[in-house]
Amino acid sequence: MQTTNTTEQQIIDAAKKIFMQKGLAGARMQDIADEAGINKAMLHYYYRSKDKLFEMVFTEALEQLLKRINAIFTGDMPFKEKVAAAVDHYITSLSASPHLPIFIINELNQNPERIVERFVHAAEFPDIKKFMQEMLTEMEKGAIRKMSPLQLMMNTLSLCVFPFIAKPIISNVFGMNDEQYKALMEERKKSVTEFILMSLRP
Amino acid sequence: MQTTNTTEQQIIDAAKKIFMQKGLAGARMQDIADEAGINKAMLHYYYRSKDKLFEMVFTEALEQLLKRINAIFTGDMPFKEKVAAAVDHYITSLSASPHLPIFIINELNQNPERIVERFVHAAEFPDIKKFMQEMLTEMEKGAIRKMSPLQLMMNTLSLCVFPFIAKPIISNVFGMNDEQYKALMEERKKSVTEFILMSLRP
DNA sequence: ATTCTGTTTAACCATTTGGTTAAACTCAGG
DNA sequence: CCTGAGTTTAACCAAATGGTTAAACAGAAT
Structure with missing residues (x-):
């Protein structure tokens, strides 16, 4: 770049x-x-103005985040590989810019209207729904157990993103330094993928 | 009160x-x-001063959050029931005050030193480690599959807390209003518990 | 060289903001 | 009634902050 x-x-x-x-x-x-x-x-x-400048930064950051969210879901991999790839991608991606989600979420929380304009022409998130469709297909095939695709989607995101958001608390509760935390996130790629796929066993 | x-x-x-x-x-x-x-x-x-006033509010909020985190882990329930109770408790509790975690996390993120003083005399979190010990015991017994207790702990927290933190994004991506989102969180109590326990099948 | 255009700077301005002060008010105890 | 300690108010202040302006600068086109 x-x-x-x-x-x-x-x-x-x-x-x-x-x-x-x-x-x-x-x-x-x-x-x-x-x-x-x-x-x-x-x-x-x-x-x-300050607001104009902020708007610029915020919009770019939001787009970046949304792009990341469904970067993987577009591919043609089989379902289980796609889960693994998504988890890996998120954690790698967030390791590089851990402040992104907190920034977005916090500003969005203080001014929820800001998202409205942004999502009118959003070509960013339909892929998520496509991925959720794939979940349903897998469930019908009996390849994974049945559950709400929306909940499964939220679970996947939660497991990947939350540890970065809550880093200051978690690392303090367990007394870890930055290096140890980074190692934990690395280990987490395998752990989360496994956690999800194990849960989805029929 | x-x-x-x-x-x-x-x-x-x-x-x-x-x-x-x-x-x-x-x-x-x-x-x-x-x-x-x-x-x-x-x-x-x-x-x-403003800072003194803030300190007061922040400290109280942090204590409240920590108390909630390990409120359940103290009990004498069998392991699986404890998981269910914890999930239920978190989601109920966060539904009542959804802004708590974002507030804490955000301020903590902008001023990480703030936590240091707070945790010196923290009688708040040892229970978490006790709960992690119980996880190990269950794994040894073969009642649940083996995995890192720390990761399992993080997973549980992630699944419960993240949806409240990311509400502004998630509800927009899926086009939900407040009522629908609340219903989703209610449904989530069962879903998350099941998700965790299903994953822990040996 | 001179002009013209876009860029950069320093000085300035109006408003906001956290904080102070001194006077006014309240009300229990003598 | 009066005193005196705690409480509340309005007016004020200095610093910080977003924003403006007019002059200075640089470099390409004439």
Whole structure:
């Protein structure tokens, strides 16, 4: 990924970092300017207001998250492999940017209307429903036990995403440092896949 | 629970509501004063600063969350019943205060040091380890299949808590209103318990 | 060289925000 | 009734913050 080093790009990179770290309310325009190594007025020159700049960052982040969610579901793998691939993909992906989900969820929670506009032209999530259809097919075939596909979908996401969201609590409760936590997440790829598939035994 | 209607109590009630809704950075002292129906100066009269007031609310919320986490694990039920009881308890409990986990996790994420002082004298979480010990016992007996107790613990928490944290995304992706989502959580009590126990079949 | 356009800077501004202060009010005890 | 301690209020303050402006700068086109 070649991030062209124009001022414009430097700004959104800096904004992304600061907003993800401190949230909309907590982020200061000066922080972003400092992070980008430029004057505060430049922020307003390129993106008119704090809100406009935030909107830009947030939209991109949300799209990124949604893309990740159903990146795997499109493939043509057999069902069980697809589960394994999805789990692996999520955990790998979230290891690289662990703040993404908390950022999205938190801002979305403080301003739920923000999602509305975004989802009108969303070409991002139909694949999920396709995957849920595959679940039903497998159940009919008797390859896996019957259960609500929606619940199964939520379970899969929960098992992958939650440990990253709750890292500060979990790592403290069990007294782990960052390295140990990362190892735990790595081990988790196999563990979660197995957990799901074992549960789905007919 | 009789919330004595002293000014003092009114303030922390209001503060709890506003902080949970907007976070530390997003909350305004004026908002809290308005919510409590009092003058802004009163906040400083009773609790010296915004930070002090926040600390109070946050600590209480964290303790509440931790208490809930291991409320069930203390009992003397057989293992499988304990799992069912725990899942039921979490989902019921979170349905009543769905903003608790997001609040904690978000603030903890922006200021991880905050947890340190809190956990020094924590008499709150040893029960979790006791429960993990019970898992091992069950595995040795062959009553459930073998897996990492830590991962199983994380799975249980993930399955219960995540759907509340990610509600704004999930309900939008699947186009559900609040009522439907609540029903989904209700259905989830049985579904998650079953999902876990089915996975643990030897 | 000069002009013209887009970019960058420093100084400035209005508003918001956390916090203070001194006066006013309440009410129990003398 | 009066005093005095705790409580409440309105007015105020200094700092921080998002945003503006006009001037300076750079570099391509004429």
